[in-house]
Amino acid sequence: MFLPLLDFSIAHLPALKSGRVAKYSGRPKRYNKLMIPKVRKAVFPAAGLGTRFLPATKAQPKEMLPLVDKPLIQYGVEEAIRSGIQNIVIITGRGKTAIEDHFDVSFELEHLLETRNRKDLLAAVRNISDMMDVAYVRQREALGLGHAVLRARGIVGEEPFAVVLSDDVIDTGPGLPCLRQLLDVYELFGAPVLALMEVPPGEVSAYGVVKAEAVAHNGSTDRLYRILDLVEKPEPEAAPSNLAIIGRYVLTPEIFASLESIKPGAKGEIQLTDGLRHLLLSKREIFGYRFEGTRYDAGDKLGFLKATVELALGRTDLGAPFREYLRTLRLDS
Numbered sequence: 158m159f160l161p162l163l164d165f166s167i168a169h170l171p172a173l174k175s176g177r178v179a180k181y182s183g184r185p186k187r188y189n190k191l192m193i194p195k196v197r198k199a200v201f202p203a204a205g206l207g208t209r210f211l212p213a214t215k216a217q218p219k220e221m222l223p224l225v226d227k228p229l230i231q232y233g234v235e236e237a238i239r240s241g242i243q244n245i246v247i248i249t250g251r252g253k254t255a256i257e258d259h260f261d262v263s264f265e266l267e268h269l270l271e272t273r274n275r276k277d278l279l280a281a282v283r284n285i286s287d288m289m290d291v292a293y294v295r296q297r298e299a300l301g302l303g304h305a306v307l308r309a310r311g312i313v314g315e316e317p318f319a320v321v322l323s324d325d326v327i328d329t330g331p332g333l334p335c336l337r338q339l340l341d342v343y344e345l346f347g348a349p350v351l352a353l354m355e356v357p358p359g360e361v362s363a364y365g366v367v368k369a370e371a372v373a374h375n376g377s378t379d380r381l382y383r384i385l386d387l388v389e390k391p392e393p394e395a396a397p398s399n400l401a402i403i404g405r406y407v408l409t410p411e412i413f414a415s416l417e418s419i420k421p422g423a424k425g426e427i428q429l430t431d432g433l434r435h436l437l438l439s440k441r442e443i444f445g446y447r448f449e450g451t452r453y454d455a456g457d458k459l460g461f462l463k464a465t466v467e468l469a470l471g472r473t474d475l476g477a478p479f480r481e482y483l484r485t486l487r488l489d490s
Contacts, residue, residue: 193347196340196407197244198312199237199319202305203230204250204296209456218253219456220323225469229455230256230323231285237321238288240337245291246312248305250298257293262286301426306408307416315410317343320429322404324456326464327352327448328471335405335448342374342381342446343407349433352405353382353445354452361396365389365430368397369445384443389430400445402430403452412436 207219214222220230234245249256263282270279296308306320319336327335339350356364369382386397406429415435421427437443453467454460466483470476 193344194317196242196317196319196343198316199234199242199245199321199336200306200309200313201230201233201245201247201321201323202296202302203253203256203323204248204299204305206299209458210461216252218255220253221255221259222455222461224326224455224461224464225472225475228259229326231259232326233321233323234260234289236327236334236336237319239334240319240340242319242336243289245289246294246309246318247291248294248296248308250296260286260289260291300421301424301428303416303419303427303429303432306429306432307413307427310413313410317407317409320404320406320408324454325404326453326455326468327403327405327450328453328468329448329450330471332449335450335452336407338448339405339407339446342444346442346444347409348441349409349412349436349443350407351384351433351443351445352403353400353447354403355399355447356401358393358396358399361393361399361401362390364401364403365428366391366396366398367400367402367445369400372444380447380449382445382447384433384437384445387430387434387437389428400447402445403448405448409441411439411441415439 201220203218203220205219207214210219210222221228223229224232230247237245247256263286267279267282270276270282292312294308294312296305299305302322309318319340321336329335329338333341335352339352342350351367353367353369366388367382367384368386368388369384371378372381372383374381382400387402388395388397391397412432416427416429416432419427419431419435422431433443451467453464455464469479472479
């Protein structure tokens with residue numbers, strides 16, 4: 158069942174001028190949860206070439222680079238499962254078969270671990286293939302995030318869905334996973350929700366950035382935002398804010414028509430941010446949520462190193478000895 162468009166829409170606002178939208182102070186309409194379709198699938202774009210990690214990614218998918226003892230993509234999959242989503246759609250390309258092998262059954266390895274009575278490792282290996290239902294879709298060319306999302310249309314169908322970028326590893330400790338935080342907002346309003354994070358003004362050109370106004374939510378006025386406009390990688394002086402879009406999305410099926418409607422950019426790529434802007438202009442309300450947690454940009458070498466160190470320090474089996482080792486390093490030389 159499709160939802161009607163929410164009462165508030167940017168059709169009620171003055172037209173765009175200089176890339177901005179006038180603010181609207183109305184209250185977003187909430188729907189009965191029984192009216193809002195459940196998010197059952199999460200899409201993982203994984204067809205990129207991983208050029209920032211060459212030569213390590215020449216013959217190995219970037220998504221399979223290990224943070225401590227798990228590949229990047231597994232962190233995102235586990236987050237989706239903890240958020241209540243069991244159906245995973247992975248968009249792959251050439252040279253990505255290691256991802257499929259990782260989430261498949263490994264009879265030989267399981268037999269070896271069983272004969273050696275390594276029950277702990279056997280359970281960990283079996284859990285990887287048992288924890289979800291997974292489907293794979295081939296993206297023949299890496300033509301942008303929007304194109305990757307569009308490739309999932311045949312499996313997602315006319316349902317809401319999540320998008321998880323495995324480059325963004327988000328540690329929320331014992332709190333709600335980032336994706337679950339977004340889903341809670343979606344289940345109130347039945348509208349797309351984007352993960353937001355404040356970034357230094359000088360770094361906005363590396364992100365999609367939003368113009369937004371705060372919405373009171375759960376006693377807070379700096380977590381939930383109504384999106385008024387979106388800009389892909391603006392120059393710092395042209396950025397509408399320092400609220401950047403991070404790699405977690407809850408989207409409704411209307412995004413597919415918007416992605417098909419927009420023209421590819423200069424590099425022939427279809428950007429998801431441009432599709433979201435088209436959706437916003439077609440009278441669809443979109444929210445952003447400044448999530449609680451620590452985000453690591455594991456698609457960047459320095460971010461990857463930071464994530465490795467901090468996640469290792471948080472491990473009960475590695476944290477103490479690793480911390481002692483770090484104390485022995487001469488960091489002032």
